[in-house]
Amino acid sequence: MSEDRKEERFESEHKxxxxxxxxxxxxxxxxxxxxxxxxxxxxxFTTQGADEVVVKARGRFASRAIDVVxxxxxxxxxGQIDLAQNGIEIGSEEFQNKEGRNIRVSFIEIxxxxxx
Amino acid sequence: MSEDRKEERFESEHKxxxxxxxxxxxxxxxxxxxxxxxxxxxxxFTTQGADEVVVKARGRFASRAIDVVxxxxxxxxxGQIDLAQNGIEIGSEEFQNKEGRNIRVSFIEIxxxxxx
Numbered sequence: 058m059s060e061d062r063k064e065e066r067f068e069s070e071h072k073x074x075x076x077x078x079x080x081x082x083x084x085x086x087x088x089x090x091x092x093x094x095x096x097x098x099x100x101x102f103t104t105q106g107a108d109e110v111v112v113k114a115r116g117r118f119a120s121r122a123i124d125v126v127x128x129x130x131x132x133x134x135x136g137q138i139d140l141a142q143n144g145i146e147i148g149s150e151e152f153q154n155k156e157g158r159n160i161r162v163s164f165i166e167i168x169x170x171x172x173x
Numbered sequence: 174m175s176e177d178r179k180e181e182r183f184e185s186e187h188k189x190x191x192x193x194x195x196x197x198x199x200x201x202x203x204x205x206x207x208x209x210x211x212x213x214x215x216x217x218f219t220t221q222g223a224d225e226v227v228v229k230a231r232g233r234f235a236s237r238a239i240d241v242v243x244x245x246x247x248x249x250x251x252g253q254i255d256l257a258q259n260g261i262e263i264g265s266e267e268f269q270n271k272e273g274r275n276i277r278v279s280f281i282e283i284x285x286x287x288x289x
Binding site: 119120148149 | 232233234235236239240242243244247256258259261262263264265267277279280281283
């Protein structure tokens with residue numbers, strides 16, 4: 058069997074439906090163009106049929122995550138999605154950087170749900 | 174107008190002194206040194222005797238608000254304060270700038286409570 062075939066088989070065996078569903082419907086905010094992320098959220102609800110989408114960000118991208126959520130729910134999917142009840146989480150993780158200094162990085166997770 | 178100028182103008186127009194004083198136990202995050210805000214939160218709980226403090230921010234300062242909350246509750250007041258249940262709110266306001274363009278500014282409000 059060629060390497061390619063082996064990898065194909067590996068993937069199909071190790072990427073069962075349930076894992077895909079878990080990993081799906083998360084939009085992680087970074088420094089790509091803003092509208093990429095808005096489109097990402099909108100597509101999850103429209104073409105991907107998600108009932109729930111979680112927008113996640115770390116550090117300074119938290120502000121951007123909020124902007125993405127607001128543009129998605131107030132402009133593109135107005136009346137169709139909403140913030141989940143108790144659906145906003147913040148927190149932080151502390152770790153050591155290369156110089157051995159303790160660094161704290163905050164995160165935010167915002168859960169959007171399809172309106173019923 | 175740069176993003177900074179926009180936010181500065183927005184702040185000076187929408188954050189009059191008297192409003193700040195009326196809303197007790199509110200810490201509004203801007204671009205002063207980071208520790209000013211952490212100290213602000215800590216002092217509300219310690220010397221001001223607050224049982225509840227709300228940290229508010231607009232636009233890009235939302236990330237900073239989360240950082241302030243995390244440093245206050247994980248380092249300075251560890252074990253003494255916590256996030257309120259369902260205590261995080263996000264939203265946005267749309268308004269017209271001088272050029273007549275519609276601008277949307279997001280906000281975040283994070284409620285901290287004294288642990289009992």
